[in-house]
Amino acid sequence: xxxxxxxxxxxxxxxxxxxxxxxxxxxxxxxxxxxxxxxxxxxxxxxxxxxxxxxxxxxxxxxxxxxxxxxxxxxxxxxxxxxxxxxxxxxxxxxxxxxxxxxxxxxxxxxxxxxxxxxxxxxxxxxxxxxxxxxxxxxxxxxxxxxxxxxxxxxxxxxxxxxxxxxxxxxxxxxxxxxxxxxxxxxxxxxxxxxxxxxxxxxxxxxxxxxxxxxxxxxxxxxxxxxxxxxxxxxxxxxxxxxxxxxxxxxxxxxxxxxxxxxxxxxxxxxxxxxxxxxxxxxxxxxxxxxxxxxxxxxxxxxxxxxxxxxxxxxxxxxxxxxxxxxxxxxxxxxxxxxxxxxxxxxxxxxxxxxxxxxxxxxxxxxxxxxxxxxxxxxxxxxxxxxxxxxxxxxxxxxxxxxxxxxxxxxxxxxxxxxxxxxxxxxxxxxxxxxxxxxxxxxxxxxxxxxxxxxxxxxxxxxxxxxxxxxxxxxxxxxxxxxxxxxxxxxxxxxxxxxxxxxxxxxxxxxxxxxxxxxxxxxxxxxxxxxxxxxxxxxxxxxx
Numbered sequence: 001x002x003x004x005x006x007x008x009x010x011x012x013x014x015x016x017x018x019x020x021x022x023x024x025x026x027x028x029x030x031x032x033x034x035x036x037x038x039x040x041x042x043x044x045x046x047x048x049x050x051x052x053x054x055x056x057x058x059x060x061x062x063x064x065x066x067x068x069x070x071x072x073x074x075x076x077x078x079x080x081x082x083x084x085x086x087x088x089x090x091x092x093x094x095x096x097x098x099x100x101x102x103x104x105x106x107x108x109x110x111x112x113x114x115x116x117x118x119x120x121x122x123x124x125x126x127x128x129x130x131x132x133x134x135x136x137x138x139x140x141x142x143x144x145x146x147x148x149x150x151x152x153x154x155x156x157x158x159x160x161x162x163x164x165x166x167x168x169x170x171x172x173x174x175x176x177x178x179x180x181x182x183x184x185x186x187x188x189x190x191x192x193x194x195x196x197x198x199x200x201x202x203x204x205x206x207x208x209x210x211x212x213x214x215x216x217x218x219x220x221x222x223x224x225x226x227x228x229x230x231x232x233x234x235x236x237x238x239x240x241x242x243x244x245x246x247x248x249x250x251x252x253x254x255x256x257x258x259x260x261x262x263x264x265x266x267x268x269x270x271x272x273x274x275x276x277x278x279x280x281x282x283x284x285x286x287x288x289x290x291x292x293x294x295x296x297x298x299x300x301x302x303x304x305x306x307x308x309x310x311x312x313x314x315x316x317x318x319x320x321x322x323x324x325x326x327x328x329x330x331x332x333x334x335x336x337x338x339x340x341x342x343x344x345x346x347x348x349x350x351x352x353x354x355x356x357x358x359x360x361x362x363x364x365x366x367x368x369x370x371x372x373x374x375x376x377x378x379x380x381x382x383x384x385x386x387x388x389x390x391x392x393x394x395x396x397x398x399x400x401x402x403x404x405x406x407x408x409x410x411x412x413x414x415x416x417x418x419x420x421x422x423x424x425x426x427x428x429x430x431x432x433x434x435x436x437x438x439x440x441x442x443x444x445x446x447x448x449x450x451x452x453x454x455x456x457x458x459x460x461x462x463x464x465x466x467x468x469x470x471x472x473x474x475x476x477x478x479x480x481x482x483x484x485x486x487x488x489x490x491x492x493x494x495x496x497x498x499x500x501x502x503x504x505x506x507x508x509x510x511x512x513x514x515x516x517x518x519x520x521x522x523x524x525x526x527x528x529x530x531x532x533x534x535x536x537x538x539x540x541x542x543x544x
Contacts, residue, residue, distance in 0.1 A: 001172035001427060002157035003076045007209050008032040012039065015146035016140040017348065020126025022112045027063050028123045031400055032153070038070055038108070039153035040146040041127050042077045044139065045106070049078035052264045054099050054128075056090025056181060058112025058217040058280040059242040060117030064088050066110055066125070069158045075174045076154035078107075082174065085181035088163050089242065091217045091281030093370075093378035094185040096132035100374065101184055106130055111217075111280035114252035114367075118245035133351035133375030137467065162253040169505035189225060189381065190372060192311040194389045201233050201391035208271035211383065212261040214238045215247035218378055220275040221380055236271075246279065252544045253278050253285035253367055266290055273390060273397060276378030282347075283367040284382040288397020296326035296413050299363035301404050302385055303332045306361060308392045309385060311373070318359040320350055323456050324483045324499040325365040326333070326411040335408065344458050345485065352462035365415060365499065367544075370477075402510070414514045416522070416540035417487075418496040418531050426486055426494035429529050433472050436528065440474060445524050447477045474528070479503040482525050498525050498540075515543070 006193035011030075012254075013022055021037055028034050028070050042048060053074055057063040060189045067088040074082055083102060090098070092109055099107045110440045112124035115431035127143070128399055135143075161176055168177040180511045189195075215220035221241035238260065239247065250257045265274040269288040277284055286293040294300070303319050306312040318339035321329050339358060347370070350362040354372045363369035368377030369385075386397070393400060421429075440453035452483035456470040471485035483499040500518045504510060514520070526532055 001075065003154055004157060005152050005154055006032070006035070008036055008150060009150050010148050010150050011036060014150060015144040016126065016135075018110070019113065019122050019134055022115065022122055022124035024118055025121060025123045026063060028066070034066055034069055034125070035073065035153045035155065036147055036150050037125065037143070038073050039077075039141050040150055041108075042073070044146050048105060050080045051105035052081040052083060052089070052102065053079045054083045054095055054102070054104045056095055058086060058091070059087070059089050059230070059244065059294055060112065060123065060246070061119055061121070061244040062123050063110050063395065064163065067122070067163065068156070069129060069177070070108060071161055072156045072158055073154065075158065075172070076156040079514040080175060081177065081241075083177045084161075084163060085165060086166060087179050089181045089217060089220070090187070091181070091221060092298040092372050093282055093376045093381065094181060096128060096374040096376040097185055097188055098179070099128055100129065100132040104130065105508040109280070112527060113280050114250070114283060116246065116250050118248075119281065121245070127220065127387050129373075131351060131355055131375050134346070134348040136348050136351070137465070154169030174513070181189060182221050185228065187223060188230070188373060189384055192381070193384045194310050194392070195230065197248070197528050198230050198387055199382070207273060207387060207390055209273045209275070209387070210261060210264055210271050211237045211274075212253070212258050212276035213237060213239060213240045213523060214244050214249060214251040214253065214258060214276060214278065214311070215243040216277065216279045216281070216382055217242055217250040218281040222283065225380065251279040253283050254542070255285075256542055256544075258285055261287070263522040273387060275383040275386070276517040277383070278367070281379050282377040284369065284379040285289065285367055286382065286386055286397070288401075291398045291401060294326070294365070294413055295326050295363065295367045295369065296321075296365050296411060297404070298382070298386075299361070299369050299496045300328035300408070301330050301400060302363075302369060302453065303338070303361050304336075304404060304408070305389055305393070312360060312371070316360040316533055317351070317357055320353055320359045322349075322364040323473070324345075324415075324485060324497070326501050327479070327481075328408065328411040329363070331408045339340040341461070344456065344467050347375070347377055349458065349460070349467070351525050352460055356462045358461070365413070384508065395446070406507055409503060410510045412502045412512065412514050412517045414500055414518055415501070415544045416525075417542040417544070418498075418537060419541040421496055421531075421535055423494050425534050426496055429496060429531055429534060430472070430484070430486060433529055437472070445527070446520055448478070448480060448521070448524065451477045452476045480521060482521055482528070484525075484529055489524030496529075496531055498529070498531070500525060
């Protein structure tokens with residue numbers, strides 16, 4: 001094999017965010033940009049010679065070209081085998097499972113998750129370690145430091161690989177295996193859920209459903225599992241063909257972007273169950289006829305009902321949520337005497353807890369839930385969990401939610417996103433909030449008295465690692481909260497996320513609209529952070 005060492009210049013902006021490096025496609029297409037980052041990863045890993053690497057992505061624009069480059073670089077850097085999803089496709093949870101099942105050294109997942117795709121939009125790349133989870137910060141910090149000093153990368157001279165034909169072959173000493181991206185994952189789902197019960201419930205018409213794949217990676221997975229294996233009608237999966245630009249839409253599964261599904265589920269013709277997933281298949285939106293289930297409530301309901309699912313019939317070892325996620329799951333954990341962990345945002349923080357057996361279920365308010373079956377959040381898994389729950393409990397989605405609120409109370413919750421805020425203004429808002437923290441405890445604002453105000457930090461209970469500056473929390477004596485956090489998943493400016501939460505024990509008030517119930521907290525959040533005043537905006541870009 002002819003290996004070329006190419007001289008390069010470092011870029012100073014290759015610091016991986018919450019889940020890898022995300023930039024505009026045109027940035028990744030700059031000379032040496034992709035190559036520098038991939039080489040920085042390879043240089044930072046130990047003993048990759050002779051090891052196996054999993055490779056795949058969500059099919060967005062630049063996916064195929066990037067994979068061909070990475071194949072040649074992996075060969076030049078000494079990997080012995082590459083396992084690649086057919087067509088260069090792998091959902092993020094499927095990639096995690098394949099790394100674990102085949103005991104690979106790690107994997108490169110090409111995705112910008114729920115961000116838009118296309119020549120003028122976003123691309124991303126992240127490294128997953130041998131447990132199948134996103135690289136912890138000690139890895140991503142090393143990747144970044146290496147990227148600042150890199151002066152060359154290695155690439156093999158070889159023809160492009162046929163990504164569309166299944167099978168294994170050798171090229172100059174490296175084994176390349178093209179796998180069906182769905183089969184291993186579908187087999188895993190069959191081992192977790194009661195497929196016979198689901199097939200019967202769908203076949204009898206007790207469950208009708210609509211799954212919106214948003215022209216993203218989960219289309220083939222949903223077709224295989226929901227239609228071929230469980231017998232749902234073919235038209236139960238909409239927008240099923242993955243497209244490089246996601247059909248010109250934003251593949252973010254919320255009521256704003258999955259509007260076709262939302263309109264159906266809030267119409268007289270709504271099926272029993274509706275769901276959507278995102279660009280790379282790790283997020284989920286759950287709806288029933290005329291009801292939207294918040295991700296925070298979804299996690300809590302899963303935890304409360306987990307023993308109805310075959311794989312969790314023996315109970316849970318514990319649960320975890322990201323800090324901005326509502327405290328609904330905490331109430332379930334307290335009732336069932338389960339350990340409950342509060343972590344920073346980012347799935348990598350759940351990985352240690354899962355590996356140590358401290359938790360079985362975990363989730364984030366940003367439409368992500370998962371369990372110990374993989375080390376990523378998993379959209380279709382969540383969909384199947386809910387379907388299995390409906391089939392087993394013989395209740396509608398609305399009945400399951402309302403029964404849960406009756407038992408545990410309702411954490412009324414919403415998130416306001418101000419997207420693409422100029423970085424300087426966003427940092428100024430955070431600094432303005434920081435300066436107020438010492439004086440806030442004890443202050444009363446209308447009906448709310450501040451109990452604590454701090455900047456969240458986390459000490460990992462497994463390895464002792466410390467993560468600071470993970471979001472600003474303001475907690476009130478009645479259990480309500482406001483959380484402010486800058487998101488690390490965008491590619492332009494900064495996204496300010498404001499999370500608002502109010503606990504309501506009175507069942508007669510459970511039907512309140514979240515925006516109405518939280519109106520006083522929403523006004524207080526603006527008073528404290530001044531996002532509208534500082535940006536000139538009149539409302540959030542997205543409310544979820």
